[in-house]
Amino acid sequence: MIVCVCRRVSDRQIREAAAEGAVSLECLQFELGVATQCGRCADCASRILCDARSSSASNMPMVRMHVAEQGA
Numbered sequence: 716m717i718v719c720v721c722r723r724v725s726d727r728q729i730r731e732a733a734a735e736g737a738v739s740l741e742c743l744q745f746e747l748g749v750a751t752q753c754g755r756c757a758d759c760a761s762r763i764l765c766d767a768r769s770s771s772a773s774n775m776p777m778v779r780m781h782v783a784e785q786g787a
């Protein structure tokens with residue numbers, strides 16, 4: 716889906732940018748040019764970025780802590 720009509724930026728591109736480390740709308744503006752013309756896409760782009768970042772965080776493998784058994 717096209718998010719930014721002015722710069723023809725898709726939600727997929729925003730998700731890819733998030734996966735590559737984009738953490739803010741400013742990052743997306745720098746990397747993709749999203750929301751740099753009329754600005755109408757700024758809220759939608761921010762929501763997609765936030766969703767992508769929270770999704771990737773929930774997919775991170777859990778760190779398991781092993782507690783050594785104490786001798787009986």
Ligand code: FES
Pocket residue numbers: 718719720721722749750751752753754755756757
């Ligand atoms: S729709 Fe994104 S800057 Fe206009």
